[in-house]
Every structure is written in C-alpha cells, then in structure tokens.
Amino acid sequence: MEAPKQTQPNAASFPVLEIWDPSKSPCMFIKPVKQINEGPDVAKFLTSKAYRDIGIFVMQLNRAMCPRKIKDDDGKDKIQTFQLGSEYETQPVLSVRILQTLLATIESYIDEAPPDQGPRRFGNISFRKWYQLLEDRIKELLEKFLPDSVLNFGPRYERKPRAMDEIKSYLLGGFGSAQRLDYGTGHELSFLAFLGSLWKLGYFKDGKPGGDIERSIILGVFEPYLRVVRRLILTYTLEPAGSHGVWGLDDHSFQPYIYGSAQLTRPISDSEPMPLEGSLPRAPKPAQVVKPEYVEQERKRNMYFSAIGFINDVKKGPFWEHSPILFDISGIKDGWGKINKGMIKMYNAEVLSKFPVVQHFYFGSLFSWEQDPDATIPQQTIHMSNQPNTSTSMPPPPSSSTATGPGTAAPWAQATSMTGPSGPGIPYSRAPGHPVTLPSHARSGGAGGQGPTTRAPW
Template identity: 40%
Template sequence: MAETEQQSGSTPEDEAPEFTYMVPKKEISMVPHMGKWKKSQAYADYMGFILTLNESVKGKKLTCDYKVSETAEKLVDLLATLDRWIDETPPVDQPSRFGNKAYRTWYGKLDQEAEALVSAVIPADKHAAAAEIAVYLKESVGNSTRIDYGTGHEAAFAAFLCCLCKVGALKVEDQLAIVFKVFARYLSVMRKLQRTYRMEPAGSQGVWGLDDFQFLPFIWGSSQLVDHPTMEPRHFLDEKVVNEHHSDYMFLDCIKFINEMKTGPFAEHSNQLWNISAVPLWSKVNQGLIRMYKAECLEKFPVIQHFKFGSLLSIEPVKP
C-alpha cells in the first residue's frame, strides 16, 4: 500500500477530480497484449498490494488484536448486504444441476446497487471515483452469463480493495483488517454463493489446479504460518489439526472447506495441495505459491483478458 498515491488520481483538493476517473475497460484482447499488462502500472500496483498484505499478516493469527477502522466496518456491512441478498434470492427449480439461474437475479441486484454501495464506503470528496471502483466490485462475484467463479473474480476483489487504498478510504493501518476481516468475510460470501447457486469453477484446471475457486487465501494463509513453532506444512493433511486451528489460520480454513466439499483421497481431488504438504517450511510454501499465482493466474491470458483498467489501475507502463 506504499504505492497508494503514485498516479494522477491524487489530485489536489482545489482541482475538479472528475477528469481523473474513468470507467474501467478491457485492454488485453489477444495473447501478444500480455506483455503490456506485465509492464503496466496496474500490474505493479496490484502485485505490490498483494505482497504488502502478505508481509503484514506474516506469523499472525486471524484471532489476533488489530485495528478495525470505520471503513473496514463499512466494507463488512457491504458484504453482509450481499450475503442477505442470497437469503432473499433462493435457488429456482431447474433441470440443470449446476449454475442455478437465481444467481442472475442476485447479480442483477448488485449490478443496480454497486455504485451506491461503494459511495457509502469512500470519503465524500472521492465520490467521483465510485463508478470506477464499483466495476471491480461487480467483477468480483462471478460471471452472470456463465454462472461461474474463479481466480480472476477473486483478483477483481483484490483490485477493488487496492483502489480503495488508492483513494485513501483504506490506509496502511488497515492492512490486517483488510485480510482478516474484509477478505475473510468476502470469502464466506463467495462460498455461500458457490454452494447456493452451484456455480461452476471458471477456467478450472481440475485436479491440477490449486483450488477450484480461490488462490489468495492460500498465499496469505501460508504467510500466517511462517515460523509456526509446531505446525509444519505436512500437518494440514491431518483433519484433527485442521478442525482445531482453522479459525486461526486462513490456509487451514480453506483446507477445511475443501474437506467438506470433496470426497475421496485428498491426494486425488487436490493433488497440487497434497504436493505442497511435502515442502518442509511454510516460508518455502509461501514463496512457491506467489510464483505459482503469477504463473497460473496473472500470466494466463484466459484470466487477464477479463481484467479491466481505469485511472486507478492503469494499463499505462510503469514510469521509470
């Protein structure tokens, strides 16, 4: 979050900020454009944001003491609203087992309300940014045409949080609350969406992917476990350990969710995670997952072609 004011979004108060903000749009329409993405200010800011949070949660439990600002509370309220809408929009009877069409009704509500929801979270003098930031919120909950959800949608939520930092709604002291309070709440809402509407995994690699739906909680969750006095990576295969410690560690909470949703040997349904259990140190797991995230998500055209760029997350190259 050190990179919050690097771009023209930080206009002096006496200038009209309207010209700065723009509704984000797709810029990566073919594979050769991927180079433009990796050299962009957006990529630098996004990766910087992920790594800053990775560092901030290192060795800390979900249950530790941390500051929760008014903005963080408002974001939790926003996510509670999305959660309530799921209850108000039950699945419909349909012949197809997957992709319940009631999701489209739920998504329609968010589509209409997103800008108002964002306006309630950001400072009054930054309301001109609401339309831009709202796009990332809408992108973060899955695709209403395909009724699927994947790591690209998760990345949109991280981008949404990054934009909130850039406009000053979230600050450096919010780092732990961003992961432990806001992102954790987002995760629970996404799991409820996935279960309620039986959403398909977007671009799933099946058994060869890390997880059907998420990636970031494994990165930040492994950072939490760095230098843990007793728990080694091999221990997450032990269901007793997972059940005892999942409320303290995001990584174990993800494993618990997988154990609840999938049947059969862990090595078969979650081969990549099973391989990770053989790594001796959590610090090595964390470094490996960051490399894998870049390679499997951020450098994959099928994921990045959907990413949208505006003034806050710009496609322009990083300034030397």
C-alpha cells in the first residue's frame, strides 16, 4: 500500500511517517519474513522502503523531543521542555495509556517465571519460560488491547494474513532472543517497528499531531518499554546481543541516547529544523555523565541519563573503561545539539548499516523490503565492504581505512544536512588505534592516568 508522505503543519520540509487510508484497496498484509541473509543484503536494505520509513520515524520522534520556544499567556517568551515523569507519560491520551497497560501486563509475566537458581555463566534459562508465556499469549493480548480497526485494518473481506500478523511479529521481536538469551539494538529496533506499524494503521489518531503525540509515544510508551527490558536484563542476566567490545555505545540500547540528547538541545520553534549545536539553558553538561550522584538525579528526568544510570546499575569500575565511547562523547564542547546530530549518524552507521544487527529484522508490508524509488544507491563504503558473506560468519574487525564515496542519503541525513568523511548519512567507521585527545575532565582518569583510546564518530 502506498500513501503520500504527510508533513507537519507549516513545516513541509519535515516529513512524518505516513498514515494509511483503510478505504484504499488492496490492503495486502504478509507474514513478516527474514530477507537479510548475507552481508551484501545490507546494501539492498539501505535502499528499501523499510529503511526509509525507519529513518523518517526516528527523525520525527527525535525532533518532537527538542525543547520549544513558545509564548506564555502574557505573550512573553518561554521555553517548553519534555521530561520523563511529565504529563506526556503520566496523563497521556487513551491510545498511549492502553499501551502502558499492555507493557505492564507483559512485565507481570516475570512473576510467573522466576529466575532459575542453578549456576549458569551466560543468561538465565528461565527467560525461555517467560518468553514462551509471551509468545503463547500475544495474540490474546493484542486482541484485548488493540482495536479491531487496527488488527483487521482495511476493507472487510476474507484476508490472510492480517495486519495483526505483522504487528505481532514486531512486538514479539522487541523483547530479546529466547534462543540466545540476549537482548540488543536489533530487538529495540523491532519495538520501534511495532510503534511505527501502529502509527501507519492510525492507532495514535487520538493525539495531537506535529509533536504532542510523538512525545507521548516516546515518554509514555518507549521509556516504559525500556524499563520492562531493563528488568528482564537484570532478572534473567540477559547477554548483550552481539559483541560490541570497546566500539559499542551501549551493550543493549541506542535509541534513548538519541531522544535523550534531543531533550537537552537548543530550543527551536515549530518551524525550525533540529539544531546541530548548542544546548538548553542550564542543561546538564555532557561531562557530568561520569558523576554517579548527578546521573542518579538526572535519570528521573532525561532519557540519556536514564540509560547511563542503567549502565551504572550493571557495571562497576571507571566509566571511561566500561563505556569508552560514551565517555569520549562526554567531552564534546559544542553542546547537546552536536551530540544529537552525532547520535543520529552513529545509529545509521552502527545499527542500521551493520549485518549482525539488521539480519534479524523481518519485513512485511508495513516495513517493506521493496525498493524505495527515491533511494540513492549506496556506494562501496567501509561499512559495505566489512559485511560478512554469510549469516554464520563473524564480521571482520574494523578497518582503519576511510571511505571516500558518498553514502546512502538516509532520511535523517537529509533532515539534518549532515555530512562526514564518507558522505551524507553514513559517517566514517571508528578506527581502532588512533590517538585521541582526552577531554580535560578525564586526562587524569583511570589506572596510571591512562584513559580510553577511542574516537567519537563525529
């Protein structure tokens, strides 16, 4: 199904994810299937409609979280911010409240599958019991919480599969792997696709478009989802999906760093694009992520600090040692706008362009494997050449080479006018072994005064 891209009011240059028209025929849903089986398939994914729609949705949600310049009742200038615990989470529209109840129900299954007490090095096998409960009940859950107009979207005629089959696949894929006893950014991506599917099917129509409903989706649904996932990780000691090593941003998640940094960027009006530098007045300094007591205070309000707080919950030792990339980012001097821009680029390069992550993403009609007719054919960049040849291959170590050709023109690259050494949309690969100048707050950190040797991707 095709529909024209919708745009925010008075902001034609800011695309939003399309909302499908149920009266259009045919509505041909398909059971989502795996399409990325070998490394070269990633290049095709980067020209697919699914990739386009993921990018549009991420940028739409990201921009909604940016502080706004508004007028108060007396006509005076005022800044509006969007924090955890605000009315977007505590008093959301009905569609969001229903999803909160759905997540709470899913979380309650933990009580029915307590962790196994036997010794085990990696992952707790009781997670498989929890996952089986979710798998057995997911159809009933969706029928209980989601309206028939979404689950059976489209004209009334005999149709199999239904929209529900695609929705179910993305929701189930958002809670880790029962086989590998792990959770990572690919599962987080699947939950984003679940929310994007509901958006396309008109589920969030009871919210105010152009920012308000997007904020409720992030603060009222995505952050509660992360809390459920974090409890699963702690309860069942889930492993990180894939081996990030020192080149990963976080063992398990990425998106909270995008939306959390957006919360702290320089305020904009509804007609302005995302700022590429600058910070909210009186925003916490990026360097304060290394102070546990400050993180504990800010994690109640901000998604970036909430994610850092969870790292502190599960890891001990110097922050620069267990989270070197986040530590390196904490030295950025150009504000949270610069960090947010870098997070978008890094998500594109380190999550959406990496075979070990996207190989597990499934494609239906809502997120389609079909080629986007407006896509730019990706060049043979460092990311493309470093993909494994088969689904069982381990990816080779990062190369120290620098790509020279233009990358895929991702939706977020166009929206933020970002460029890098490898062209718009795909930043250069972080190469190991390069010297780095540590931020002043860290030059004496670590054992023997030795800090990390990583380089932020921007």
